[in-house]
Amino acid sequence: MTALPDLAAIEAMDATDPLRAFRDRFVLPQGVTYLDGNSLGAAAPAVFAELQKAATDEWANGLIRSWNTAGWYDLPVTLGDRIGRLIGAAPGQTVVTDTTSINIYKALHAAIAMRPGRSVVVAEGSSFPTDLYMAEGAVSTLPGATLRLEGVDAPSIEDLIDESVAVVLINHVNYKSGEMRDMAALTKKIHDAGALVVWDLCHSAGALAVSLDEADADFAVGCTYKYLNGGPGSPAFIYAATRHHDVMRQPLSGWFGHARPFAFEQSYALGSGIRRFLCGTQSVLALRALDGALTIWDDVDMHALRAKSIALTELFIQLVEAKCGRYGVTLEGPRDPAKRGSQVSFVHDHSYEIMQALIERGVIGDFRAPATIRFGFTPLYVGFKDVLRACEVLDEILRTEAWREPRFAVRGSVT
Ligand SMILES: *Cc1c(COP(=O)(O)O)cnc(C)c1O
Numbered sequence: 120m121t122a123l124p125d126l127a128a129i130e131a132m133d134a135t136d137p138l139r140a141f142r143d144r145f146v147l148p149q150g151v152t153y154l155d156g157n158s159l160g161a162a163a164p165a166v167f168a169e170l171q172k173a174a175t176d177e178w179a180n181g182l183i184r185s186w187n188t189a190g191w192y193d194l195p196v197t198l199g200d201r202i203g204r205l206i207g208a209a210p211g212q213t214v215v216t217d218t219t220s221i222n223i224y225k226a227l228h229a230a231i232a233m234r235p236g237r238s239v240v241v242a243e244g245s246s247f248p249t250d251l252y253m254a255e256g257a258v259s260t261l262p263g264a265t266l267r268l269e270g271v272d273a274p275s276i277e278d279l280i281d282e283s284v285a286v287v288l289i290n291h292v293n294y295k296s297g298e299m300r301d302m303a304a305l306t307k308k309i310h311d312a313g314a315l316v317v318w319d320l321c322h323s324a325g326a327l328a329v330s331l332d333e334a335d336a337d338f339a340v341g342c343t344y345k346y347l348n349g350g351p352g353s354p355a356f357i358y359a360a361t362r363h364h365d366v367m368r369q370p371l372s373g374w375f376g377h378a379r380p381f382a383f384e385q386s387y388a389l390g391s392g393i394r395r396f397l398c399g400t401q402s403v404l405a406l407r408a409l410d411g412a413l414t415i416w417d418d419v420d421m422h423a424l425r426a427k428s429i430a431l432t433e434l435f436i437q438l439v440e441a442k443c444g445r446y447g448v449t450l451e452g453p454r455d456p457a458k459r460g461s462q463v464s465f466v467h468d469h470s471y472e473i474m475q476a477l478i479e480r481g482v483i484g485d486f487r488a489p490a491t492i493r494f495g496f497t498p499l500y501v502g503f504k505d506v507l508r509a510c511e512v513l514d515e516i517l518r519t520e521a522w523r524e525p526r527f528a529v530r531g532s533v534t
Contacts, residue, residue: 121437123437123438123441124434124437126507129434129503129504129506129507130503130504132430132434132503133502133503133504136427136502136503137420137423137427138419138423138424138427138498138499139502141415141418141419141498141499141500142499142500142502144163144164144165144415144499145161145162145163145348145499145500146161146162146163146164147161147500150481151481151483152481152482152483152501152505152508152509152512153483153497153500153501153505154482154483154484154494154495154496154501154505154509155483155484155485155494155495156345156346156348156495156496156497156500156501157322157326157345157346157461157462157493157495157497158345158485158495159344159345159351160325160344160345160346160347160348160349160350160412160497161348161497161500162348162350163348163411163412163415165411165412165414165415166348166349166350166408166411166412167411168411169407169408169410169411169414170404170407170408170411172407173189173403173404173407173408174404177189177191177407178403178404191401191403191406194215194401194403194406194407194410195214195215195216195354195394195397195401195406196211196214196393196394198215198356198406198409198410198413199212199213199214199215199356199358199393200213201413201416201417202215202324202343202347202356202413203358205324205325205328205329205347205416205419205421206320206323206324206329206330206331206339206341206358207328207329207330207331207332207333207334208331208332208339208358209332209361211361211392211393212331212332212358212359212360212361212393213356213357213358213393214356214357214393214394214396214397215343215354215355215356215406215409216354216355216356216357216375216396216397216398216401217354217355217357217398218352218354218355219249219319219321219340219341219342219355220249220250220252220253221253221355221371221398222340222355222356222357222396223249223250223253223254223257223288223317223319223340224253224256224257224370224371225357225369225370225371225396226288226317226338226339226340226357226359226369227240227253227254227257227286227288227317228257228260228368228369228370229338229359229363229367229368229369230285230286230315230317230337230338231257231261231264231285231286232367232368233285233315233363233366233367234285234286234313234314234315237282237283237284237285237313237314238261238263238264238265238283238285239264239265239266239267239283239284239285240254240257240258240264240265240266240267240284240285240286240287240288241266241267241268241269241276241279241280241284241286241287241288241314242254242266242267242268242269242287242288242289243268243269243270243276243288243289243290243293244268244269244270244271245269245270245293245295245296246288246290246293246294246319247290247294247319247321250288250290250319251266251268254266254288260370264285267279267284276289276305277308280308280309280312280314281312282312282313284309284312284313284314285314285315286314286315286316286317287309287314287315287316287317288316288317288319289305289316289317289318289319290318290319290321290322291318291319291320291322291323291329291460292321292322292323292326292327292460292461292462293322293452293460294321294322294487295451295464295487295491295493296451296452296453296464297322297432297451297452297453297459297460297461297462297463297464297493298452298453298458298459298460299323299327299453299457299458299459299460302318302329302330302331302334302336303330303333303334303335306318306334306335306336306337307335310335315337315338316336316337316338317337317338317339317340318331318336318338318339318340319339319340319341320339320340320341321340321341321342321345322345322346322460322461322462323341323460324341324342324343324345324346324347324356325345325346325347325348325416325497326346326428326460326461326462326497327421327424327425327428327460327461328421328422328424328425331358331360332360335360336358336360337359337360337363338357338358338359338360338363339357339358340355340356340357340358341355341356342355343355343356343409343412345495346461346495346497347409347412347413347416348412348415348499349405349408349409349412349413350405350408350409350412352405353405353408353409353412354401354402354405354406354409357393357396358393359393359396364391364392364393364395367395368389368395369395369396371398372387372389372398373397373398373399374399375394375397375398375399375400375401376389376390376394376395376396376397376398377389377390378390378391415499419499424498424499427498428461428496428498429456429459430503431461431496431498431501431503431506432456432459432461432462432463432496433456434503434506434507435463435494435496435506435509435510436450436454436463438506438507438510439463439465439510439513442510442511442513442514443510443513443514443517446467446517446518447467447468448465448466448467448492448513448517449465449466449467450463450464450465451464451465451466451491452464461495461496461497461498462493462494462495462496463493463494463496464487464491464492464493464494465491465492466490466491466492467490467492468490469522470486470490470491470492471486471527471528471530471534472522472523472527472528473492473513473516473517473522473527474486474492475522475526475527475528475529476516476521476522476524476527477492477509477512477513477516479527480512480515480516481512482508482509482512482513484509485534486534487534488534494509
């Protein structure tokens with residue numbers, strides 16, 4: 120076992136961190152160690168500036184003209200292409216629109232229709248629940264279609280794939296354990312069985328370099344309010360590989376996906392390319408906030424990001440196990456950094472109370488039922504001393520059993 124780094128060593132990690140200047144491009148409250156950017160990313164002055172401009176200049180002065188003059192109409196595709204660089208998608212394949220839940224529905228429908236004669240959707244039992252709920256919804260609208268779940272119907276995805284499967288919906292990084300799938304290898308297995316894949320990138324977009332095109336992915340969806348810092352409820356994205364553009368159809372046939380929305384024709388005519396995945400009028404202020412957040416991402420080297428993410432999560436695991444292992448805190452996710460996203464989860468019998476005590480002390484992570492304490496490491500604004508502080512506070516809470524105070528057991532509606 121390697122020796123535990125001391126304060127000087129940890130300060131040296133911060134001093135030599137090539138991404139440390141990005142911290143100044145975010146605002147975080149004094150005294151807060153924020154390890155929940157995998158749930159809601161931090162705010163940035165660049166976002167406030169774009170929101171201000173969008174409201175007082177483009178909306179107040181430009182009024183309806185701004186759909187053309189301020190580029191509002193094209194925002195879903197211009198922002199989609201900027202996210203494309205982070206997820207390994209060449210231009211023209213990604214749009215920002217709707218929510219991840221809605222985009223899952225659209226992608227599943229499109230994929231199922233492209234595999235006539237096949238009726239099975241495969242997903243992971245351990246998936247973030249909305250993915251499963253939307254898969255249930257999609258299946259319920261298609262007579263004869265069924266859903267098979269990893270961990271319920273068979274132990275692994277590979278065991279569930281056969282010639283009846285139309286599409287596999289799969290998370291790149293699991294929201295709870297942080298475990299990362301091998302995108303290229305799994306995509307190939309799915310294709311070998313004649314099925315299509317929809318990758319959910321909610322916990323990998325902005326957390327590590329994703330390579331959708333290189334992996335030969337079919338469809339992908341993901342959030343922008345987590346690692347991409349677009350703000351609470353900012354619109355999601357959806358990707359479709361160019362090779363599918365001529366045949367793919369999605370069921371939410373609204374006018375923004377029409378070939379000629381402003382011809383006001385009586386019936387739907389399929390638009391071209393990735394715009395097909397748009398439905399109704401876009402949430403412009405939310406898109407403009409994301410626009411501001413992406414100006415920061417435009418400057419980020421994704422390989423430096425991944426290197427720092429691994430260093431942060433490795434340090435956290437090492438320190439927590441050394442300081443807190445004796446109190447029954449057990450690593451939940453992968454030990455191999457190559458199989459880990461940018462988050463670390465531990466289990467403990469009193470995870471909920473422990474997380475509440477951490478939050479009261481300004482160390483913000485989150486709790487995921489039934490017994491997980493989860494910490495997200497966003498390399499743009501989390502430093503190595505933040506990792507040390509989080510471990511020290513966790514150690515204090517466990518050592519003194521401060522989490523036993525009754526107020527920490529009271530549950531809010533959002534955990
Ligand atoms: C966060 C998250 C979502 C959220 O979906 P919304 O429609 O934005 O509420 C969906 N799937 C996964 C895997 C997530 O992590």
